[in-house]
Amino acid sequence: MAMTPLADAPVTELAALRGLFFDLDDTLLTHGVLTRAAYGALWDMHDAGLRLVAVTGRPSGWGEVIVRQWPVDGVVAENGAVALLRQSNGSGGSSGVARFDGCDESERQRRRMQLGDLVARARTLVPEARLTDDVHARVTDVTWDIGERVRLPGDRVDLLAKMIVDAGARTTRSSVHLHATFDVEDKASGAVSFAHAVFGEDAGTTLARYAFIGDSGNDAACFSAFRTTFGVANIASWVPRLSVVPRYVAEGARGLGFAEVASALVQSRGIASRRSGLPR
Ligand SMILES: [Mg+2]
Known part of the structure; x- marks a missing residue:
């Protein structure tokens, strides 16, 4: 199935989302760099009330730093095998990082x-x-x-x-x-486990009410599992090797494409709440 341009994604579908699971390399990051546009996009989604979870092949050591510092709810690292969650001390401050490893x-x-x-x-x-x-x-x-x-x-x-x-x-x-x-988890099973443990969501709700954005072959499990999926423009070179392609594709590559998707999600919430007469 061909990818639909992001601009044609139905507002109602985007507005119904509770959060976004996102890949890091060549999706949020541009050749390894967190650009101003991409970091601003994270804050915009955070401020709009979207739950944000990085799902990456990067190490759990990176995840520990990210959950301490970024406006995210957690990180699923090492392609789904480990999850990291910031632990609050109850007064709004950070008191450490909890690690979930399914293996003893x-x-x-x-x-x-x-x-x-x-x-x-x-x-x-x-x-x-x-x-x-x-x-x-x-x-x-x-x-x-x-x-x-x-x-x-x-x-x-x-x-x-x-x-x-x-x-x-x-x-x-x-x-x-x-x-x-030697672990069996993939990005999709890691994301589903995280949402269950942290947000209390069952698998069906996670896959229907959260979206995923990625760029390459190690995102394949998420492109197959989630209902609403986005690709940044550089997904194009992977398309022939993906059994399931993202449903929507951004015009921009890497961090610019990520910012485009973030903007569409944030705007959809404003449009939907104005339509229903609810305050934003
Ligand atoms: Mg990537």
Whole structure:
């Protein structure tokens, strides 16, 4: 099915949304940078009463920083395996970060050892492949740099991916990283678990009343699961490889596209409340 331009998204559909789950790299972030437009867009949605949750392949260590500092309700990190939530001290101040990991500590240790074996095997098989510079902040996966600081040719990425699968692990790739994990969660299951634990929403409500915005292959689970989905314009290069494409697509790429979607969501709430005669 073809993607519909964002401008043609029905206001009633956008206005009914309770929140937005969003990808970071090449969706909110523009080549790794949080632009003024994108950060302003987050605040605009926050001020309009939308719940905001980042859903990223980035490490839980990044998630801890983001939930402490940004106007978001939480972060689902490492492609769904770990979630981070700011804990308030009750007087409005921040008192720390809660971490949700579906796996107990001994099993987590066992999986980390297995990931270590994969790293060793990769060093022999594809010696030029480099681990990402954020791998130390990860708990549930390991990642190789395929397009962030270095570009690994497609056939070498495929070779690594085959090695990971042959070892009984799962692999996903974003525009920048190739991931290996022994966890079973994906971005969609991680988002649904988060909304249940934190917002008290059942899965059906989450997938119908929250939207998702992303840009690449590791967003595929969310594009399939959520009813209202957005792509930033740079999704175009991934479209041939996605079984389900986002329902709506922004004109702008990366952070600009994100800001466009945010603006449509915020405006829809104003339009809908004026129509129904309710105060904004
Ligand atoms: Mg991305």
